[in-house]
Amino acid sequence: xxxxxxxxxxxxxxxxxxxxxxxxxxxxxxxxxxxxxxxxxxxxxxxxxxxxxxxxxxxxxxxxxxxxxxxxxxxxxxxxxxxxxxxxxxxxxxx
Numbered sequence: 177x178x179x180x181x182x183x184x185x186x187x188x189x190x191x192x193x194x195x196x197x198x199x200x201x202x203x204x205x206x207x208x209x210x211x212x213x214x215x216x217x218x219x220x221x222x223x224x225x226x227x228x229x230x231x232x233x234x235x236x237x238x239x240x241x242x243x244x245x246x247x248x249x250x251x252x253x254x255x256x257x258x259x260x261x262x263x264x265x266x267x268x269x270x271x
Contacts, residue, residue: 178204185209187230240264
C-alpha cells in the first residue's frame with residue numbers, strides 16, 4: 177500500500193499499528209505517526225500535534241462525500257471522476 181511512496185510523515189489510525197507497517201514506513205524514510213493500540217506490550221510514542229492534522233483530512237473527505245456524485249462514483253473514467261472531485265473540493269472551499 178505504501179511501497180514506493182515518499183513522505184515526511186505516515187499518519188494513520190490505530191488499525192495500522194502493526195510492526196510490519198511501521199518497519200516499512202521507517203525503511204522508506206518516513207516518520208510514523210500512529211497511536212499505539214491499548215493492548216500493545218511496549219507502548220510507542222507518537223507526535224499528537226501531527227496526528228491532529230489527520231482530523232482535518234477526514235473532515236474534508238466527509239464534506240466532499242456530501243456531493244452525491246462523488247460518493248456514488250457515477251463517472252466511468254478516472255479523468256471525469258477526478259474533475260468532479262476537484263469541483264466538489266472547490267465548492268467546499270468556497271463555503
